[in-house]
Amino acid sequence: MWVPDDAHEALRDLVRAREAAKQDQMRARHRLSKFLLRHGRRPPAGIKPWTLKYMDWIRGQVEFEQPAQEYTRLDYLHEVEHSDDRVRRLEAAIGEAVKLAPAKMQEVIQALQALRGIAQISAVTIVSELGQISRFTRARQLMSYSGAVASENSSGKRVQRGLPRSLLEQ
Numbered sequence: 001m002w003v004p005d006d007a008h009e010a011l012r013d014l015v016r017a018r019e020a021a022k023q024d025q026m027r028a029r030h031r032l033s034k035f036l037l038r039h040g041r042r043p044p045a046g047i048k049p050w051t052l053k054y055m056d057w058i059r060g061q062v063e064f065e066q067p068a069q070e071y072t073r074l075d076y077l078h079e080v081e082h083s084d085d086r087v088r089r090l091e092a093a094i095g096e097a098v099k100l101a102p103a104k105m106q107e108v109i110q111a112l113q114a115l116r117g118i119a120q121i122s123a124v125t126i127v128s129e130l131g132q133i134s135r136f137t138r139a140r141q142l143m144s145y146s147g148a149v150a151s152e153n154s155s156g157k158r159v160q161r162g163l164p165r166s167l168l169e170q
Helices: 006-038 053-059 067-100 101-112 121-131 141-146
Strands: none
Touching: 006 067, 006 101, 006 121, 053 067, 067 101, 067 121, 101 121
C-alpha cells in the first residue's frame, strides 16, 4: 500500500485536470464537426481535420445565411478554441510542475520518457497515478497495472499496433 504525499497529490490533480480538458476538447470538436457535416460543409480535399488549415477554413470560408446558424458556428468555434487554449495552459503547467517536483520524481519521469512512445505528459501521468513504481516487483506487473501493454486495433485492411492511444501523445 502506498499513500501519496502532497507533491504526488498536487501533480495528480493537475494531470486529471488536463485529462478532463482533453475530453472537453474532443466533445467541442465533435460538436463543431457534426454541425458542419449536418449542413453539408466539408473541407476542401487535402485539408485534414483540426489542423491550422482546417481551422482557417472554418474561420474564413464557412458562413451561413441564417443568423442563428452563423451564431451557432461562431459559438462552437469559440468553444473549440477555448478548449485548445485550456489544454495548452495545463500542459505548460505540467511542464512547470515537473521542474518543481522532488528530484526522485523527476528522475522517474525522465527514465519513463526513454521508453518508446512515452513522452512527458504520459510519463507524468504514469508517475502521478502510480506513485512509487518500486512497489511493483516485476515489470510485467507495472506494465499491466498502468495499461502500457502492446495492443492491436485492426479492422479490414487497416492494421494498427502499439501502445494504447491514451498513452501516446498526438
